[in-house]
Amino acid sequence: MTAAELFHARVLEDGRQLRNRPLYAPWLDRGPSLAALEDVPLPEPRSYTWEYSNPNPWYERNASGSDHDGSTEGIAASRGVEVSDFDAAESRERDVIDANLNATIDRRRYPLAFVNDVLLHRGVVIEVPAGASGAEIELGPLGGDFERVLLVVGDGAEATLLERPASPAHRIVECLVGADASLRHTRLQSATDSLEYHLVSSRVSAGARYRFAQYAQGSTMRRNDIHIEAAGDGADIEIHGAWHLSGRQHLDTQINVHHSAGGGTSRQTVRGVVDDRAKAVFNGRIHIAPGAQRTDAALSAKHMLLAPAAQAYAKPELEIYANDVKCAHGATMGEIDSDALFYLRSRGIGEAIARDLLVAGFLEEALGDLHPGEARALLNVQARERLA
Amino acid sequence: MLEITDLHARAAGKPILKGIDLVVRPGEVHAIMGPNGSGKSTLANALAGRPDVEVTAGDMRLVGTSLIGLAPEERAHLGLFLAFQYPVEIPGVSNMEFLKAAVDSHNKALERDELSAASFVALVREAASRLHLAPEFLRRGVNAGFSGGEKKRNEILQMLLLEPRLAVLDETDSGLDIDALRTVASGVNAFASEANAVLLITHYQRLLDHITPDFVHVLLDGRIARTGDKSLAHALEADGYARLAESGT
Numbered sequence: 345m346t347a348a349e350l351f352h353a354r355v356l357e358d359g360r361q362l363r364n365r366p367l368y369a370p371w372l373d374r375g376p377s378l379a380a381l382e383d384v385p386l387p388e389p390r391s392y393t394w395e396y397s398n399p400n401p402w403y404e405r406n407a408s409g410s411d412h413d414g415s416t417e418g419i420a421a422s423r424g425v426e427v428s429d430f431d432a433a434e435s436r437e438r439d440v441i442d443a444n445l446n447a448t449i450d451r452r453r454y455p456l457a458f459v460n461d462v463l464l465h466r467g468v469v470i471e472v473p474a475g476a477s478g479a480e481i482e483l484g485p486l487g488g489d490f491e492r493v494l495l496v497v498g499d500g501a502e503a504t505l506l507e508r509p510a511s512p513a514h515r516i517v518e519c520l521v522g523a524d525a526s527l528r529h530t531r532l533q534s535a536t537d538s539l540e541y542h543l544v545s546s547r548v549s550a551g552a553r554y555r556f557a558q559y560a561q562g563s564t565m566r567r568n569d570i571h572i573e574a575a576g577d578g579a580d581i582e583i584h585g586a587w588h589l590s591g592r593q594h595l596d597t598q599i600n601v602h603h604s605a606g607g608g609t610s611r612q613t614v615r616g617v618v619d620d621r622a623k624a625v626f627n628g629r630i631h632i633a634p635g636a637q638r639t640d641a642a643l644s645a646k647h648m649l650l651a652p653a654a655q656a657y658a659k660p661e662l663e664i665y666a667n668d669v670k671c672a673h674g675a676t677m678g679e680i681d682s683d684a685l686f687y688l689r690s691r692g693i694g695e696a697i698a699r700d701l702l703v704a705g706f707l708e709e710a711l712g713d714l715h716p717g718e719a720r721a722l723l724n725v726q727a728r729e730r731l732a
Numbered sequence: 733m734l735e736i737t738d739l740h741a742r743a744a745g746k747p748i749l750k751g752i753d754l755v756v757r758p759g760e761v762h763a764i765m766g767p768n769g770s771g772k773s774t775l776a777n778a779l780a781g782r783p784d785v786e787v788t789a790g791d792m793r794l795v796g797t798s799l800i801g802l803a804p805e806e807r808a809h810l811g812l813f814l815a816f817q818y819p820v821e822i823p824g825v826s827n828m829e830f831l832k833a834a835v836d837s838h839n840k841a842l843e844r845d846e847l848s849a850a851s852f853v854a855l856v857r858e859a860a861s862r863l864h865l866a867p868e869f870l871r872r873g874v875n876a877g878f879s880g881g882e883k884k885r886n887e888i889l890q891m892l893l894l895e896p897r898l899a900v901l902d903e904t905d906s907g908l909d910i911d912a913l914r915t916v917a918s919g920v921n922a923f924a925s926e927a928n929a930v931l932l933i934t935h936y937q938r939l940l941d942h943i944t945p946d947f948v949h950v951l952l953d954g955r956i957a958r959t960g961d962k963s964l965a966h967a968l969e970a971d972g973y974a975r976l977a978e979s980g981t
Contacts (some may be wrong), residue, residue, distance in 0.1 A: 689803065702825070
């Protein structure tokens, strides 16, 4: 048996036992997910999209049982935002969860989401009422290995979600952005020695705006799947990715922007810096479904390698099934620009500081206005004075 | 100030400088002219320590210290400044931040006190306004999306802030319209003093209508073929480099 198969069997076994006496949020019916999992294989090393990341250590780590740190804190939200733990959900919240949980996720494509359903340690549902403005939500560690966040932003509402560093084995964040709503979503991931698999799945309704930033250092193995759907006419999506890896860190980021409705726009800007023996994997996919006419999509992904043994694998992918669209993509891989380095040094700036400046400047291109201060601190680029 | 003796250098593995001798004293402005490929930019880059220019023989001394083997930043701290022919674009680093890093590095190397952020900003704004550069320009990425004239004015701004002993201007006039040329020239004239020196590298004499050199040197095939005063520049403009090459030295 492979590690994936052993883990799969363990999850099914646990799931069957839990089905009779679930410890957490017993009202949630794990049955359908458990049944689906019976015939869905889990990713194996080198299966599609797992060419450069080995999931086996993740399976082995999580097959030996789970750790809870016992905390149930980790969420701060501004007034007017409804936050409820799945375990404590009343009937109204249960209805919201039932109606929306997994609504955005194609779990056959992301089969580890079934595992999350079955082994769930902690889930929270966050609701921003329609028309609310200036809603702010901050997430810290939620205290489980298998975590679930369901954010429902009502029509016309405006909200900000900031995920502070946390290292569960598996967190799924699902965002439903209502019509004409606006969500800013920033995720910070600091360096750890853990094994992690995460999924962000967001659905953006007509006229809505979703801006998402993934700022990360690496871990022993960290995989981020990001699936964002422009589901309504004129949905506007902006994605920022910036990472700075060192040591033997591993970070695998797979972004899938799916345009299923027309007139949408999406912009992806990714900058990765890889040092030492670290490894960055990036896949940026733009899918334009039949009928998603007048879509305007662009992807720019650049990686900078700072050491001979540093590795980056970057692949842009386009799948276009509509004829009246604009779509642009570019991926580059390079080292520090020697002309720029000489230019800075000729101004008296020592080589080490000059390199830091160039790395910081490179990453800066991906920050935009989504929590740039937090991003700079996380990415270990100099605290930069804003002088002008 | 600057003494260059029998300097030989290769650029990209090819011998370009074949024995340059040049002495520049404090308070002097020297112009180096020459056709394309004569070695003008290689000389500028050899002085500044560009990694792909390899000095194979001879010496360059700035205020008595040999530049050979010094890192580019050490040469800058000694008082050398090179205004680039093609200033490099660095989009993610703001111009202000870059200028602050440059000035701070000089102050640190020379064991001078660091400027406060407020007095630094005031200093930069004052220098920028002299060069007709809007404050907005300081917030943008270094040279990113700047016009040719803005890039060259940005070089002069750096020169004014760093107050070098020797400023080497590599084709700073190229690509400038007449107004930008005047602005750049007045910046250089304001900078030049008895305490420093200027080496102007140029292809055309028009810059020399605005900045009067004490000496004009003509570089041909990696050597100084002729030295004179500013009338030499006018003679070159009239006759071209080919005539000079035929007549020999």
